[in-house]
Amino acid sequence: xxxxxxxxxxxxxxxxxxxxxxxxxxxxxxxxxxxxxxxxxxxxxxxxxxxxxxxxxxxxxxxxxxxxxxxxxxxxxxxxxxxxxxxxxxxxxxxxxxxxxxxxxxxxxxxxxxxxxxxxxxxxxxxxxxxxxxxxxxxxxxxxxxxxxxxxxxxxxxxxxxxxxxxxxxxxxxxxxxxxxxxxxxxxxxxxxxxxxxxxxxxxxxxxxxxxxxxxxxxxxxxxxxxxxxxxxxxxxxxxxxxxxxxxxxxxxxxxxxxxxxxxxxxxxxxxxxxx
Amino acid sequence: xxxxxxxxxxxxxxxxxxxxxxxxxxxxxxxxxxxxxxxxxxxxxxxxxxxxxxxxxxxxxxxxxxxxxxxxxxxxxxxxxxxxxxxxxxxxxxxxxxxxxxxxxxxxxxxxxxxxxxxxxxxxxxxxxxxxxxxxxxxxxxxxxxxxxxxxxxxxxxxxxxxxxxxxxxxxxxxxxxxxxxxxxxxxxxxxxxxxxxxxxxxxxxxxxxxxxxxxxxxxxxxxxxxxxxxxxxxxxxxxxxxxxxxxxxxxxxxxxxxxxxxxxxxxxxxxxxxxxxxxxxxxxxxxxxxxxxxxxxxxxxxxxxxxxxxxxxxxxxxxxxxxxxxxxxxxxxxxxxxxxxxxxxxxxxxxxxxxxxxxxxxxxxxxxxxxxxxxxxxxxxxxxxxxxxxxxxxxxxxxxxxxxxxxxxxxxxxxxxxxxxxxxxxxxxxxxxxxxxxxxxxxxxxxxxxxxxxxxxxxxxxxxxxxxxxxxxxxxxxxxxxxxxxxxxxxxxxxxxxxxxxxxxxxxxxxxxxxxxxxxxxxxxxxxxxxxxxxxxxxx
Numbered sequence: 001x002x003x004x005x006x007x008x009x010x011x012x013x014x015x016x017x018x019x020x021x022x023x024x025x026x027x028x029x030x031x032x033x034x035x036x037x038x039x040x041x042x043x044x045x046x047x048x049x050x051x052x053x054x055x056x057x058x059x060x061x062x063x064x065x066x067x068x069x070x071x072x073x074x075x076x077x078x079x080x081x082x083x084x085x086x087x088x089x090x091x092x093x094x095x096x097x098x099x100x101x102x103x104x105x106x107x108x109x110x111x112x113x114x115x116x117x118x119x120x121x122x123x124x125x126x127x128x129x130x131x132x133x134x135x136x137x138x139x140x141x142x143x144x145x146x147x148x149x150x151x152x153x154x155x156x157x158x159x160x161x162x163x164x165x166x167x168x169x170x171x172x173x174x175x176x177x178x179x180x181x182x183x184x185x186x187x188x189x190x191x192x193x194x195x196x197x198x199x200x201x202x203x204x205x206x207x208x209x210x211x212x213x214x215x216x217x218x219x220x221x222x223x224x225x226x227x228x229x230x231x232x233x234x235x236x237x238x239x240x241x242x243x244x245x246x247x248x249x250x251x252x253x254x255x256x257x258x259x260x261x262x263x264x265x266x267x268x269x270x271x272x273x274x275x276x
Numbered sequence: 277x278x279x280x281x282x283x284x285x286x287x288x289x290x291x292x293x294x295x296x297x298x299x300x301x302x303x304x305x306x307x308x309x310x311x312x313x314x315x316x317x318x319x320x321x322x323x324x325x326x327x328x329x330x331x332x333x334x335x336x337x338x339x340x341x342x343x344x345x346x347x348x349x350x351x352x353x354x355x356x357x358x359x360x361x362x363x364x365x366x367x368x369x370x371x372x373x374x375x376x377x378x379x380x381x382x383x384x385x386x387x388x389x390x391x392x393x394x395x396x397x398x399x400x401x402x403x404x405x406x407x408x409x410x411x412x413x414x415x416x417x418x419x420x421x422x423x424x425x426x427x428x429x430x431x432x433x434x435x436x437x438x439x440x441x442x443x444x445x446x447x448x449x450x451x452x453x454x455x456x457x458x459x460x461x462x463x464x465x466x467x468x469x470x471x472x473x474x475x476x477x478x479x480x481x482x483x484x485x486x487x488x489x490x491x492x493x494x495x496x497x498x499x500x501x502x503x504x505x506x507x508x509x510x511x512x513x514x515x516x517x518x519x520x521x522x523x524x525x526x527x528x529x530x531x532x533x534x535x536x537x538x539x540x541x542x543x544x545x546x547x548x549x550x551x552x553x554x555x556x557x558x559x560x561x562x563x564x565x566x567x568x569x570x571x572x573x574x575x576x577x578x579x580x581x582x583x584x585x586x587x588x589x590x591x592x593x594x595x596x597x598x599x600x601x602x603x604x605x606x607x608x609x610x611x612x613x614x615x616x617x618x619x620x621x622x623x624x625x626x627x628x629x630x631x632x633x634x635x636x637x638x639x640x641x642x643x644x645x646x647x648x649x650x651x652x653x654x655x656x657x658x659x660x661x662x663x664x665x666x667x668x669x670x671x672x673x674x675x676x677x678x679x680x681x682x683x684x685x686x687x688x689x690x691x692x693x694x695x696x697x698x699x700x701x702x703x704x705x706x707x708x709x710x711x712x713x714x715x716x717x718x719x720x721x722x723x724x725x726x727x728x729x730x731x732x733x734x735x736x737x738x739x740x741x742x743x744x745x746x747x748x749x750x751x752x753x754x755x756x757x758x759x760x761x762x763x764x765x766x767x768x769x770x771x772x773x774x775x776x777x778x779x780x781x782x783x784x785x786x787x788x789x790x791x792x793x794x795x796x797x798x799x800x801x802x803x804x805x806x807x808x809x810x811x812x813x814x815x816x817x
Contacts (some may be wrong), residue, residue: 041675045597060597061672130690202350220659220667220686221674234664 013263090152099159158190192268300375374438533806557805580642606782623775742779
């Protein structure tokens with residue numbers, strides 16, 4: 001409860017949570033609200049918002065923009081969560097090993113991490129998707145591959161600072177295995193920064209996916225917000241609604257996730273806030 | 277003249293007055309025409325992308341075609357109805373058996389370096405350059421066994437068999453006549469001429485600033501009296517599409533062809549008073565959007581399946597909603613632009629509006645039944661990776677084909693992967709693509725259907741592996757038939773067979789757009805359009 005109270009102290013985090021909750025609700029009920037395939041050509045092409053029964057208008061082929069947004073919310077959130085999970089798992093694993101053992105293991109893993117960090121992440125993601133066939137799996141993989149180094153560095157730092165603490169030394173003395181010390185003792189103590197970073201990474205992942213889809217590197221069989229914007233960009237002057245509404249959706253969702261992440265940070269690291 | 281013959285009927289003085297008035301009007305008309313055709317000025321056109329070289333005798337690359345025909349001449353040019361008109365050949369004669377073609381050349385033609393032009397140049401160009409090094413030359417001139425040059429102004433082509441299509445491959449773009457004295461005894465591929473062209477055309481090459489512009493100046497000694505009208509042509513290289521649009525809008529450039537200005541911007545620009553748009557000048561190219569099928573594998577080894585797809589595509593929808601109204605629904609295996617040649621026949625299975633019910637009935641009848649989910653077949657559709665338009669087309673296909681129970685999944689890869697998949701590995705089911713049908717079916721259509729055109733690894737030939745002895749026979753007969761009517765009959769039969777078999781379903785005849793500033797006049801006097809010489813083009817101030 002203390003956590004929840006601390007979270008609620010941050011008004012903007014609450015607003016973020018409400019928006020995010022709404023997006024999740026829409027994503028969950030997309031199948032009920034718009035039972036048809038969002039790619040289906042359901043009416044007059046380029047109808048403005050509110051006309052011909054289209055809440056947010058229709059695109060160049062007569063597809064319902066609102067239906068695309070609802071189904072796109074699903075894809076965006078799914079990709080955000082999956083890509084982040086993969087990246088966090090990988091990052092935690094490598095960061096923990098490097099931070100805990102140090103020495104040559106640390107050297108090898110950190111040089112590897114740096115190698116990934118020196119490549120601009122979005123361009124790297126484009127490269128990965130372009131080499132593999134654009135599909136939802138390759139997009140998730142690409143986002144995960146460019147996202148894990150940040151987590152690895154963070155976790156490594158946390159593990160290094162913890163590995164010489166008294167409680168860890170005590171564990172060594174009673175003969176606990178390294179694996180158990182890492183997982184059961186140190187990891188729970190550095191969960192809060194991981195959760196905060198992870199939540200912010202979801203927002204980044206959604207942005208990267210949108211960017212890829214905008215450039216035409218998304219899965220052509222799956223609708224997403226970035227795809228909608230990319231498909232509507234050519235008609236921006238004559239049918240502004242096709243990319244404007246999905247654009248607003250991306251902006252609000254990413255903003256909401258960032259606010260929630262900030263709120264989590266405040267709630268999980270209360271001393272940090274008091275210091276500032 | 278007519279009025280003067282009325283002399284006996286009316287008073288002489290009245291007739292005199294009338295005749296004087298008529299003459300005066302005629303004089304005014306003539307002089308106003310002369311005044312309106314301003315000589316001088318610099319035309320700025322867009323070359324996009326930058327040409328790899330200026331050697332039209334080695335490569336048919338589009339941007340070379342924009343610049344080189346201003347420097348080189350062909351033997352012939354073609355009017356908007358595709359009729360040949362004189363260029364370097366003042367007149368020509370085809371023998372009755374079609375085996376000898378005699379070209380009488382223009383007098384007083386000189387190369388830009390001052391050397392005289394003669395029939396030896398023609399002989400050398402065709403036999404030693406185009407037949408050996410040009411991408412399409414070996415095909416265009418495959419029947420030419422030798423060229424006789426009895427005098428400096430006569431070139432006699434001796435053919436093995438009649439080759440009526442050759443007469444449509446003699447433009448400056450397709451078959452430029454190049455100087456023998458600068459190429460003879462040299463490695464044609466490496467010769468300096470490719471970067472420093474010397475032709476007989478209306479403009480001389482002056483300068484090429486890589487990445488910026490190519491400058492051509494008026495050829496003062498041009499063999500056509502009083503031409504060219506322009507002082508200079510500057511071909512500017514502007515890689516970014518929105519910058520090109522802005523340059524056109526501001527009047528900085530006068531001319532952009534082959535989609536240099538994207539369609540979506542064209543529909544905005546065409547509303548401006550000083551900007552014009554035309555689809556003329558592409559009749560020699562004839563691009564056709566289409567779907568190729570793997571006819572050797574299920575589900576598209578079934579003729580009924582391919583027919584059903586052709587019947588249920590809304591071609592007009594694609595044109596209106598994806599290509600912004602530019603295009604013409606396909607009605608046959610061959611473009612309707614062949615109509616002036618008498619080679620075009622509208623055929624069955626290309627309905628004006630889609631008929632989903634009939635398509636479903638056809639499939640039911642053929643025994644291709646839908647399963648519990650209404651799915652008759654599933655397949656992956658490959659899309660030509662040339663831009664967003666083609667993805668939209670794929671998305672449309674996926675939806676439209678669901679109506680007849682064909683469940684499609686889209687695949688969009690990079691160009692080399694896609695080319696390898698379709699033309700080297702044959703690892704596809706159906707493929708959205710576009711082909712240039714060019715000015716004659718022998719050059720543009722035959723490669724898509726002939727059994728001898730199943731050339732694994734060569735792009736843009738028969739990937740469907742359709743093989744029909746009757747079709748091969750008709751293609752062979754059509755290539756050598758000199759009589760226009762008989763040729764029309766051969767191709768009519770061919771088109772009907774192809775409409776029945778449909779190894780390729782044509783979607784629509786694409787229309788490229790030329791955008792120009794209204795100040796620029798007479799830029800498209802021939803079917804060559806942007807690939808023309810521009811010797812009559814002029815700028816109105």
